Every structure is written in structure tokens, then in C-alpha cells.
Amino acid sequence: MKRLFLLEDDLSLINGLSFALKKEGYEIDVARTTLEADTLWVNDKYDLLILDVSLPDGSGFDFCRKIRLTSKVPVIFLTAADEETDIIMGLDIGGDDYITKPFKLAVFMSRINALLRRSENFNTAATELNSGGISVRLLKGEVYKRGKLLDLTAGEYKLLCLFMENPDRILSTDQILGKLWDCSENYIDNSSLTVYIRRLRTKIEDNPGEPKRIITVRGMGYKWNTVDWSVE
Numbered sequence: 001m002k003r004l005f006l007l008e009d010d011l012s013l014i015n016g017l018s019f020a021l022k023k024e025g026y027e028i029d030v031a032r033t034t035l036e037a038d039t040l041w042v043n044d045k046y047d048l049l050i051l052d053v054s055l056p057d058g059s060g061f062d063f064c065r066k067i068r069l070t071s072k073v074p075v076i077f078l079t080a081a082d083e084e085t086d087i088i089m090g091l092d093i094g095g096d097d098y099i100t101k102p103f104k105l106a107v108f109m110s111r112i113n114a115l116l117r118r119s120e121n122f123n124t125a126a127t128e129l130n131s132g133g134i135s136v137r138l139l140k141g142e143v144y145k146r147g148k149l150l151d152l153t154a155g156e157y158k159l160l161c162l163f164m165e166n167p168d169r170i171l172s173t174d175q176i177l178g179k180l181w182d183c184s185e186n187y188i189d190n191s192s193l194t195v196y197i198r199r200l201r202t203k204i205e206d207n208p209g210e211p212k213r214i215i216t217v218r219g220m221g222y223k224w225n226t227v228d229w230s231v232e
Contacts, residue, residue, distance in 0.1 A: 002116060003027040003045060007037045007060055008052040008078065017050070020105055021112075034058040043071045048116055051095075053079040053086070061093055068094040072141045072154045074115045088195055094153040118158070118180070129164040131226055132213045134204055136161060145204060155180070156200045163214060163224035172221040197222065 004021060008014050009032045021028050029046070031037035034057050041063075049067070051060030064075055077090045077098040090098050097115055099108060129136040135144045136157075143150045143160060152160065162171070162179055173190055201208040215225045 001025060001027055002047040003029070004112075005037075005041070005046040005049045006030045007034070007050065007055070007063060008032065009055050010052070016105070017108070020109060024109060026112075032056075034063050037063050038066070041067060043067075043073075046073055047119070048074045048076070048112065050076050050078060050112075053077055053081070053090070061090065064090075064095060065093050068153065072157060074119045074154065076111065076115060084191065088192055091155055091192055092153065092195065092199065094155065096154055096158075129161065131164050131167060131224065134160070134164065134213065136164060143204075150203050152200070152203060155196055156203070159196050159200055160204070163222070167224050167226045170217050170220050170223045175221070 002025075004026050006014065006017060006021075006028055008017070008030070011032075014030055014032070018028055018030065029040055031040050032055075034055055049064075051063055053060045060077055064077075067073065067075075072094075075095045075097075077095050078101060079086060079090070079098055080101045087098060097111055099111060127137070127139050129138065133146045136142070137144070138161070141157065143152050143157060158180055159176070162176065173193055177193060197214060198208075201211050201214055204213055205211045213225060214222055216222055
């Protein structure tokens, strides 16, 4: 049985979401403040976190930053704002998805189920990926560049895995978004993906300004390049 963690201060929303999630067979723990969340949080205990952005004593963004120091558990943000800067911030600090209030319960449940499926798929594939001096240890969720551990967000990690699992194959923007976020609805756009690509390149490329691992194929998309270059 999957165990979820909900950080939300709206009691009526808590009751509604708790009832719906339990009806679907999920276990759920609830915190109404970041202080309560800090007390309840235990790494590896939960399969997914649902974090409200605006809280009485802080922000879901702040809590996400803390747990990302030790965990890559999937995170969905609940927000009353759909500003692009807030969306990009949430993704940059390690969020995997967001949903804007008010929302339809069926859409919310679909996003929960989709994110859990993606998480399972990432954890049950091959145990290690190696290419271009980059090594991904899937069972541990760790990425190394020439033996040095890299600090990637959950979104960057999933994006890197997708590229390395499809070497020398051009992936369109729609294909990438579809694999990572089930983008049948326009809640993630090309700008957000561009941010991910740029940040990932700064961490894995020797010269991010002239990338050799993740290259842009003009008018078509991106690909993980394994030819015509060598690791120094």
C-alpha cells in the first residue's frame, strides 16, 4: 500500500483529499504547518508528497528544499497561483508536478497515479546507466561524473535517465514532456523544459556553453550524444 504525505492548512481541503485518497487505497499522513511536517517527516517512509505552497508558518517550497537534501521522493505542489516564475521555482527546487487551485478531484487523482507510476518505472529499470563519463546508480538514485557525486534535483535526475536510456535518439519536446509529466494538459510548457535542460547541462557538461552530451538538434529536439567525443 502506497503511503502519501499531505502538507496543507485548509481543513476542508484536507478532509476532501484524505477521503478521496483513502478511498483509492492510499494511506495518508497530514501536517498543517511546516513545523508539524518537520516532526512527521521520515525519509523512505513515504511514496509521494503533496505540498501546499502557502502555509501559516512558511512555504511548501521551503519544506521541499529540506527533504531534497536526503530524498528524491516524488513531490506535487498545490498552489493558488499559476505564475510562470512560481512554477519554474517549484520545478527547479525539486518538485515533479504542480496543480493549481481550484482543481477537479478526478484530475488530481490522475496526476497522483501517473506520478507514482513514473516513479515505479524509474526504480524498476536497469540498475545502472553509464555513458560519456556519467554513471547513474538507479537503485540509489545517485549520479556520478567521473566518479564525483553530482547534486541533481528529482526532475533533473529523471530527465537525465530519460536521455541516457535513449542514446543517440532525437527526442522531441513533446516526447520528453510526455514521458516525464504526462503532458496531455498544458500545465508544463517548453520554457520549463528549457530551464531543466540548461540546469542539467551546467552539472554534467564540461563546458555548458558548448554541450557535447545533451545536444540540441535544431527544429527537432534534443539527444544524448555518444559519438564524436571522448572523456578526458
